Amino acid sequence: xxxxxxxxxxxxxxxxxxxxxxxxxxxxxxxxxxxxxxxxxxxxxxxxxxxxxxxxxxxxxxxxxxxxxxxxxxxxxxxxxxxxxxxxxxxxxxxxxxxxxxxxxxxxxxxxxxxxxxxxxxxxxxxxxxxxxxxxxxxxxxxxxxxxxxxxxxxxxxxxxxxxxxxxxxxxxxxxxxxxxxxxxxxxxxxxxxxxxxxxxxxx
Amino acid sequence: xxxxxxxxxxxxxxxxxxxxxxxxxxxxxxxxxxxxxxxxxxxxxxxxxxxxxxxxxxxxxxxxxxxxxxxxxxxxxxxxxxxxxxxxxxxxxxxxxxxxxxxxxxxxxxxxxxxxxxxxxxxxxxxxxxxxxxxxxxxxxxxxxxxxxxxxxxxxxxxxxxxxxxxxxxxxxxxxxxxxxxxxxxxxxxxxxxxxxxxxxxx
Numbered sequence: 001x002x003x004x005x006x007x008x009x010x011x012x013x014x015x016x017x018x019x020x021x022x023x024x025x026x027x028x029x030x031x032x033x034x035x036x037x038x039x040x041x042x043x044x045x046x047x048x049x050x051x052x053x054x055x056x057x058x059x060x061x062x063x064x065x066x067x068x069x070x071x072x073x074x075x076x077x078x079x080x081x082x083x084x085x086x087x088x089x090x091x092x093x094x095x096x097x098x099x100x101x102x103x104x105x106x107x108x109x110x111x112x113x114x115x116x117x118x119x120x121x122x123x124x125x126x127x128x129x130x131x132x133x134x135x136x137x138x139x140x141x142x143x144x145x146x147x148x149x150x151x152x153x154x155x156x157x158x159x160x161x162x163x164x165x166x167x168x169x170x171x172x173x174x175x176x177x178x179x180x181x182x183x184x185x186x187x188x189x190x191x192x193x194x195x196x197x198x199x200x201x202x203x204x
Numbered sequence: 205x206x207x208x209x210x211x212x213x214x215x216x217x218x219x220x221x222x223x224x225x226x227x228x229x230x231x232x233x234x235x236x237x238x239x240x241x242x243x244x245x246x247x248x249x250x251x252x253x254x255x256x257x258x259x260x261x262x263x264x265x266x267x268x269x270x271x272x273x274x275x276x277x278x279x280x281x282x283x284x285x286x287x288x289x290x291x292x293x294x295x296x297x298x299x300x301x302x303x304x305x306x307x308x309x310x311x312x313x314x315x316x317x318x319x320x321x322x323x324x325x326x327x328x329x330x331x332x333x334x335x336x337x338x339x340x341x342x343x344x345x346x347x348x349x350x351x352x353x354x355x356x357x358x359x360x361x362x363x364x365x366x367x368x369x370x371x372x373x374x375x376x377x378x379x380x381x382x383x384x385x386x387x388x389x390x391x392x393x394x395x396x397x398x399x400x401x402x403x404x405x406x407x
Contacts, residue, residue, distance in 0.1 A: 016404060017396025019342060023349035024392035027357040028385070030350075035361065055385065071346055078229075078314075078322040080351070092310075095303050096283065152283055153291070153299050176377045183382050188389055 022064050025056040026071040030082035049084055050140065050166075051173040053104045054132040057111030058181035061192050066109035073101050096154075099147015103140040111135035115181070116192055123185070129178035136170055213318045216263045220312065225321040226328070228313050235309060239302045245294045248301030255308035264315040273307065280304065323347045345404065349395065360387045 032052035057065035076082045076092065083092050083101070093101060114131035141163055148159035185191060215221070220228075239251055259269060280300050287296035327344040334340065364384040365374070373379035 015342075016399035017393055019346050020349055020392040020395035020399060021389070023346050024353050024357070024388050024395070026346075026350045027353035028388050030354060031357045031361050034358075051381075059385070059389070067346075071350055074326070075347065075350055078319070078326065080319065080354075082354075092307075095306070151303075153287060153295060155290075158286070158290075176381060179378060180381045180385055183378075184385050184389060187386050191389065 018064055021060055022068040022071060025052075025060060025065075025068040026075065028052055029056060029069065029072045030075070030080070033082060033084045048173070050104070050136065050170065051177050053108050053140075054111050054136060054174065055177045055181055057108030057113075057135065058115045058128050058132060058177065059184055059191060060112060061116045062109050062113035065112035066105055069105040069108040073105060076101075096148055096152035097144070098151060100140060100144035102147070103143030106143070107135040107139040110139060123182075125178040125182040128181050129174050132174040132177050133171065136174065141166075214263055214265070214315050216316065218261060218263065218316070220258070220262050220316045223316075225317045226325045228317060229322070229325055232309055232313055236306060239305065243298065245297035245301065248298045248305070251305040252301050252308070255305040255312070258312045259308050259315075262312045262315045264311055269311060273304075319351065353391070353395075356391060357388060360384055360391070 029049065029052040032048035035048065053069055056068050059065070060068060072082065073093070092098060111131050111134075114135070115128055118127050118131075145156065145159040145163050148154045148162060149156055152159075154162070239248070280303070283303075284296050284300050287299055323344055326347070327340045330338055330340040330343055361384055364387070365380060367383065368374050368376065368379040371379065
């Protein structure tokens with residue numbers, strides 16, 4: 001997990017910090033998934049999970065965000081009770097909702113990819129919100145539906161009916177995600193590897 | 205106070221416990237492929253019976269096993285009803301039976317295998333990926349750090365919630381979420397510095 005981008009920031013963070021951030025956010029996703037869920041209609045309980053997944057991407061960036069979600073999924077697969085509702089095991093990944101879990105990792109990566117590339121002027125909550133919503137539409141919902149079709153033998157239209165239950169919750173969670181991510185970046189301005197060489201450190 | 209059911213591992217002396225973790229993990233992966241290939245409701249029922257027998261043998265506490273299946277029960281009922289309605293009983297039994305069997309088998313794995321052993325297996329299995337730039341030791345380190353971070357993060361979440369409530373902001377997402385995430389980042393950085401000080405995780 002060597003950090004591949006040669007950062008020009010003054011304080012170059014060690015890979016140890018990268019690993020700790022990846023582990024910390026994997027744990028954050030786990031806790032968000034375990035904390036009491038809101039059950040709407042349908043088989044998948046709604047938790048803060050997708051909030052935490054996209055937040056991880058928006059805060060850590062593409063590479064570390066993707067790895068953090070991957071670590072979370074792998075930890076659940078080997079038996080830590082970290083999937084929503086305290087489930088765990090490889091059975092969940094091959095189960096009906098497994099597609100969502102795989103979509104999480106890619107969505108966090110894409111969200112981070114976009115947020116990393118936001119120009120400084122556009123770096124605000126609405127842009128992060130758009131990045132999160134776009135990523136979850138591209139990966140979480142499509143792969144989630146594919147999982148329902150493959151593993152639960154639903155038809156695509158039935159899977160769509162299940163999936164659309166989450167849309168409103170998704171928008172709300174993405175708003176919260178964007179506000180939190182923006183605030184956390186204000187608190188820790190050197191979290192993301194900035195692409196362009198910075199001229200001056202922003203006044204903290 | 206919420207307690208984290210960390211580690212479903214139950215020490216024991218059965219043959220299942222003594223089997224190497226790698227063998228069990230491999231068996232689980234192979235089974236997952238086999239049950240999706242083998243069709244028909246009868247094999248699914250047999251699979252569930254077999255998996256149940258293994259759970260009983262592994263000495264998994266009944267109450268905890270049932271509790272872990274509670275979440276799946278909702279899915280199972282909805283899925284059975286849907287499949288039976290659209291495609292008849294045979295596919296319904298097959299789909300839900302296969303899923304239930306896999307979940308039971310995964311329970312057997314986690315009951316009879318310590319998480320540390322599983323992490324060792326993963327670290328070992330990632331060996332061939334070294335060429336692609338994956339460092340198995342770092343992956344193992346990330347796993348250990350995450351497991352350590354779980355109780356800490358839960359505590360942070362509960363403390364932030366209490367703090368927000370004490371300020372009368374128990375319903376404000378900002379007051380609930382921002383301090384939690386800030387503390388998670390700060391914690392991770394402190395851990396990173398501690399690793400650095402011990403010469404761990406760096407190039």
